[in-house]
Every structure is written in structure tokens, then in C-alpha cells.
Amino acid sequence: MSNVLNLSTGERQPVVDRSSVTGIMTVSNSVAVAIKAGASELVGRGILTIVNCSNIPVRLGGADITEDKGYLIYPNEKKIIYFDRSIATSYYGRSTGFNAILEVMEE
Numbered sequence: 001m002s003n004v005l006n007l008s009t010g011e012r013q014p015v016v017d018r019s020s021v022t023g024i025m026t027v028s029n030s031v032a033v034a035i036k037a038g039a040s041e042l043v044g045r046g047i048l049t050i051v052n053c054s055n056i057p058v059r060l061g062g063a064d065i066t067e068d069k070g071y072l073i074y075p076n077e078k079k080i081i082y083f084d085r086s087i088a089t090s091y092y093g094r095s096t097g098f099n100a101i102l103e104v105m106e107e
Contacts, residue, residue: 020107027058028099032065032092035104041090042106048081048091049107054100058093065094072096 023037052073059070073079
């Protein structure tokens with residue numbers, strides 16, 4: 001991702017400079033699963049966008065998240081996580097109840 005100058009505001013704005021991968025995945029309350037848009041995490045991903053499409057909250061965080069521990073993302077909420085592209089990093093999701101559907105985009 002690079003930055004460009006927004007001439008109307010004078011602020012630098014992020015610009016996606018590579019292809020993205022999108023997908024839909026299901027998370028359950030039984031185990032934390034790695035969040036990814038495809039069969040595996042995008043190599044060198046710098047941005048992970050997650051939308052909770054379900055009617056129950058989902059927990060996000062490291063592999064040790066539980067139904068009660070982790071960052072909550074509520075129904076219809078979007079969360080954007082930024083990564084250092086040079087460091088492979090996994091990010092996990094776990095439902096707080098029944099199965100939950102997430103829309104995922106990796107860039």
C-alpha cells in the first residue's frame with residue numbers, strides 16, 4: 001500500500017497497490033480459526049478487512065481467543081487490520097454463539 005496526497009484536504013490517503021482477494025468464511029464457537037479470504041492467507045498481506053454478516057458478535061485476535069476473550073466485532077460491523085507485509089501474521093476469529101459468517105478481503 002502506498003500513499004497519495006489528497007489535493008482537496010492536503011492529507012495523505014492510502015492507496016491499494018496490488019490485487020486483493022475476497023471471500024466468505026464461517027467461524028464457530030468451538031475453536032478459533034485463521035481468518036483468510038481463500039484457501040490460505042495471502043502472502044505479504046498488508047490489510048485484512050472483516051465484515052460480520054451474522055446476527056451475533058464474533059471475537060477477533062490471536063489463536064488464544066475464546067467466546068469470552070478477544071476483540072468483539074458486532075453484527076454488520078467492519079474491522080480493518082493493518083499488517084507489516086514482511087512478517088507473516090495470522091489473525092483469528094471465533095463466534096460467541098452459533099456459526100457466524102464473515103466477509104473477508106485481504107490486500
